[in-house]
Amino acid sequence: MKLWITRPMTAEVDARARAEFDVEIRENTLPLTAQEMQRALTEFDVVVPTLGDLFSAEIFANAPKPRCKLLANFGVGYNHIDITAAQGAGIEVTNTPGAVTDATADVAMTLLLMTARRAGEGERLVRSGAWQGWHPTQMLGQHATGKRVGIVGMGRIGQAIAQRCHFGFGMDVAYVARTEKMLEFPATRAESLQSLAAEVDFLVLAVPGGAETRHLVGPDVLRAMKPSAILINIARGEVVDQAALIAALESSDIAGAGLDVYEFEPNVPEQLIRMENVTLLPHLGTATEEVRSNMGHMALDNVAAFWAGQALPNPVA
Incomplete structure (x- = not known):
């Protein structure tokens, strides 16, 4: 052979x-x-x-x-x-x-925390030499503990992310999936992706790639999200309409995004690279x-x- x-x-x-x-x-x-x-x-x-x-x-x-x-x-x-x-x-x-389950879930939490707490932006500030020291209103981000997270796709990886959010950060978990899931933690199944997007502080994508999920998150879903909400994608890049995401970020329709995957990998749009409220990782999910x-x-x-x-x-x- x-x-x-x-x-x-x-x-x-x-x-x-x-x-x-x-x-x-x-x-x-x-x-x-x-x-x-x-x-x-x-x-x-x-x-x-x-x-x-x-x-x-x-x-x-x-x-x-x-x-x-x-x-x-x-x-x-x-x-x-x-x-x-x-x-x-x-x-x-x-x-x-x-x-791949646990490693990918860990990266989802990395992106969630980095984006909410502006960690990437903060590291760039320190490396630039422009940091002038601590003060009470320096780089105020979002608290993650106790917030509401929406998981899109409650398979192995989605459940691992939800477990970390619930048990580690006391988050209220909601999700969308093809079927109701029997879970070891409290979670609410939303009626639709748009209704889920409208009610959560963090929307985490954990669905397979392919024709069925291409541009699953587009203008309608992004418009439904809270202006304070953050999108996390550790699924496949094409699950998100990248042009619509850029538009939503530029118009402050959502507060930020944490991305490990991109629609046209390894090409990352300059608009995303310039944005301080976006965390960008080079597809590290299982690395x-x-x-x-x-x-x-x-x-x-x-x-x-x-x-x-x-x-x-x-x-x-």
Whole structure:
């Protein structure tokens, strides 16, 4: 079996892959080109792709008899892979759920606290040398404890964020989800996203990417939010209409935003970069040594099961 891993991995995962498989590990950290994706489908039995490797219907159509039979995606999100087209080509797809939950929830709280307490702005002030010392009205932000948080998407990650908000900060939790959730903490399910947006101090996005959630947060939702409210996105960039968000921030329709993802990554609009009330992180959701190693092992577990003819641990197609 020939295996291709499309990005460098942690040393732990790299060592396992080389010990167990006939593997080629791509050194480039940028997404695959169309030519490289054709190579992936025609020269390898299994490929471990990740975010940005856009296996579209066109890519599959251009490889009508693929050698590849499994895309063992490195990541829980797989909206960069056309699942229907993969199935049509006889290719199975797996992902790495669970491994990313706590780290992603931690980054959501990082963004919430940084934006509410103006931490990024404060750090820039100190680094600039312009800080003149403490005084009673210096950089007054928003209190997080005891506020009302709205979680959009109450899956694994949404629940982990809600737990941190409720148990750690005494927040009142509300949410929208496809179904009512049985939770270990009090939470109210809102009738709609707009009604949720209208009643919360922090609106946190934790839904999968894809066509169903593209621009889920647009002008109507942003207009519904309180002028004092803050939007947090740790989902996928395209879940938010980025142009509408910029307009809402520029007109002070909302107080701020904390973003770990962007609609056209890695491009970040200059308008967002200039705004002091926006916290910008470079897609750090799962960026810890332990989590990235766990994700890599989960992907390789799928590879090993596939090659042994066993049931795939984490199939998505």
